[in-house]
Amino acid sequence: DYIADRATDAQKLGALETAVQRLERDFGSRQVPWGDINRYQRNDGAIVQEFSDDKPSIPVPFTSSRWGSLASFGAMAYPGTKRYYGTSGNSFVAVVEFGPRLRAWAVTAGGVSGHPDSPHFGDQAERYARGALRPVYFYPEDLEGHVERRYRPGM
Structure with a gap:
């Protein structure tokens, strides 16, 4: 305004x-296509990233929520960059259908691990950028075939 x-x-x-x-x-x-400018880049496990146009990055179609984007991606240029790199917005997007049986789909920006050596460090980055939500496994039977390990506190 x-x-x-x-x-x-x-x-x-x-x-x-x-x-x-x-x-x-x-x-x-x-x-220039928006995706050539607006990028997702996660180089390491640091909270504050050092962005570089010379390192791999992923095009992101979203904008800041300031412009009405529900899947918000706040990006800007950083020292030494021409591209914009996102550091704010939705880290997690989900859609939940409530009914006799709960159904949900979600995606996490980047991945669910902060450890660069983990296969889950960036395994959802492409999916996030495409807006391709994955099923959420809510019921025990949904987990079959999708569990890497189990953890039970106190046992």
């Missing part, structure tokens, strides 16, 4: 011209 109510036409056009110049400088064209 601030921009709509207070920015002059000249300020709006100036901001657009600056954005076009940056796209042409950094990406070679003003017609």
